[in-house]
Amino acid sequence: MNLVTGNILWTGINKIPNKYSYLSDDIDCEVLIVGGGITGAICAYYLTMAGIDTVIVDKNIIGYGSTSASTSILQYEIDTDLIQLKGILGLEKAVECFKLCEKAVYDIEEIVNNLGNECGFSLRDCFYYTDSNSDVTLLSKEYEIRKRKDFNVEFIDEKKGKNMFSFPIKAGIYSRSGAGEIDPYSFTHQLIDSSINNGLRVFENTEVVDIKQASNSVEIMTRNKFKVNAKKVVFATGFETKEMIENRTAILTRTFTLATKPVENFEGWHNRAIIRNTSDPYTYLRTTSDDRIIIGGEDLDLGGKYSKISNLTNSDTLSIDKFQILNNRLLNLFPKINNMEIEYRFSGLFGESQDGLPYVGEYEKYPNCYFCLGYGSNGILYAVIGAQLIRDLYFGNYSPILDLFKIDR
Numbered sequence: 001m002n003l004v005t006g007n008i009l010w011t012g013i014n015k016i017p018n019k020y021s022y023l024s025d026d027i028d029c030e031v032l033i034v035g036g037g038i039t040g041a042i043c044a045y046y047l048t049m050a051g052i053d054t055v056i057v058d059k060n061i062i063g064y065g066s067t068s069a070s071t072s073i074l075q076y077e078i079d080t081d082l083i084q085l086k087g088i089l090g091l092e093k094a095v096e097c098f099k100l101c102e103k104a105v106y107d108i109e110e111i112v113n114n115l116g117n118e119c120g121f122s123l124r125d126c127f128y129y130t131d132s133n134s135d136v137t138l139l140s141k142e143y144e145i146r147k148r149k150d151f152n153v154e155f156i157d158e159k160k161g162k163n164m165f166s167f168p169i170k171a172g173i174y175s176r177s178g179a180g181e182i183d184p185y186s187f188t189h190q191l192i193d194s195s196i197n198n199g200l201r202v203f204e205n206t207e208v209v210d211i212k213q214a215s216n217s218v219e220i221m222t223r224n225k226f227k228v229n230a231k232k233v234v235f236a237t238g239f240e241t242k243e244m245i246e247n248r249t250a251i252l253t254r255t256f257t258l259a260t261k262p263v264e265n266f267e268g269w270h271n272r273a274i275i276r277n278t279s280d281p282y283t284y285l286r287t288t289s290d291d292r293i294i295i296g297g298e299d300l301d302l303g304g305k306y307s308k309i310s311n312l313t314n315s316d317t318l319s320i321d322k323f324q325i326l327n328n329r330l331l332n333l334f335p336k337i338n339n340m341e342i343e344y345r346f347s348g349l350f351g352e353s354q355d356g357l358p359y360v361g362e363y364e365k366y367p368n369c370y371f372c373l374g375y376g377s378n379g380i381l382y383a384v385i386g387a388q389l390i391r392d393l394y395f396g397n398y399s400p401i402l403d404l405f406k407i408d409r
């Protein structure tokens with residue numbers, strides 16, 4: 001499967017900061033993390049901060065999987081509306097999921113402050129809106145429940161919307177806290193760098209091809225036939241993990257993204273808030289620390305590993321059409337922003353669970369292993385929550401939050 005394809009923003013604007021050798025020896029460690037994307041890097045950060053002897057291996061190079069194509073919107077709201085999630089989990093647990101995501105945004109802010117590198121991070125407001133009359137009731141109910149549960153939200157009607165945005169809306173929820181944006185590639189590398197100072201060992205071009213469980217440890221074999229003996233293994237292998245955990249996991253889609261060159265103003269875009277609409281699939285927008293605009297959406301169902309969509313390239317007419325639709329949409333939304341020139345066009349595979357929640361924790365088929373799979377549009381926040389839960393699990397502390405994120409739920 002082509003996890004990412006096209007001219008990709010984050011690896012385009014960042015140089016590869018560090019290269020790492022492949023594993024060329026048998027080694028031991030306390031925790032082996034398989035996967036050096038943003039999830040593996042966040043896990044490495046929390047584990048090494050806790051003094052755990054940790055190794056990370058990636059079959060490719062650090063941050064070049066789905067991480068490189070991530071829009072990296074960080075927001076307390078989950079793709080599954082609070083009302084819907086309430087129907088699945090009950091009100092208190094649904095609210096807990098939203099609150100966990102809200103906290104994770106501020107955990108990232110704290111990490112970024114500790115790293116001493118901004119990694120393109122900014123706190124932002126976020127705006128969830130509809131331009132269709134039929135979704136107004138849905139949004140107002142969603143607003144009421146969030147307000148009641150102390151989220152910092154304001155209901156925006158058609159009239160108020162006119163003073164905030166250059167595009168017409170029928171209704172929206174404007175949230176004044178619990179959201180942000182980051183450069184995922186830079187963040188991944190900064191996390192790895194910082195963890196190396198805490199003892200992390202990193203090996204690129206090192207593919208795990210076999211796993212053998214013993215009663216108190218796991219031995220993994222690399223493609224080059226070296227062994228890593230670990231007390232625990234964390235699988236942070238992203239959307240490719242679908243096959244390891246059978247049919248329980250994700251619905252895979254391909255999502256399309258455009259990024260402009262830096263623009264001169266953001267007229268018609270209130271506070272550069274993160275924007276998402278209620279369409280299915282929805283359109284999402286954010287800005288970057290170097291004043292670009294990112295717009296994404298137009299998701300297509302994958303339909304299997306060998307399907308056309310799975311292996312689509314940028315030059316395929318389907319991709320060209322999707323990029324054109326997004327470009328037109330951007331021009332319609334922000335007619336007052338001058339000279340919006342598209343510089344990056346790319347698409348990436350995206351996995352989502354039925355309830356929009358991640359898969360974190362143990363799985364009976366793989367003793368002494370943990371999974372950290374941030375499926376859903378809050379993947380990065382889920383990685384933060386998951387990494388903290390896994391660290392605690394390693395020390396024998398089982399949090400009830402893990403019940404919400406169980407693989408076999």
Ligand SMILES: Cc1cc2nc3c(=O)[nH]c(=O)nc-3n(C[C@H](O)[C@H](O)[C@H](O)COP(=O)(O)OP(=O)(O)OC[C@H]3O[C@@H](n4cnc5c(N)ncnc54)[C@H](O)[C@@H]3O)c2cc1C
Nearest residue numbers: 035037038039059065066067070071072073208238379380
């Ligand atoms: C287009 C797109 C938009 C997104 N937008 C957002 C967003 O706005 N907000 C948000 O929070 N999240 C978003 N996400 C999701 C978030 O970015 C994901 O959670 C994240 O990219 C997945 O990161 P990861 O580190 O788990 O996976 P990856 O980045 O794919 O890393 C997994 C790594 O595991 C390695 N690997 C796999 N198998 C093996 C093996 N056998 N041996 C060794 N290494 C192996 C791979 O080489 C890869 O580098 C988006 C994702 C995509 C694709």
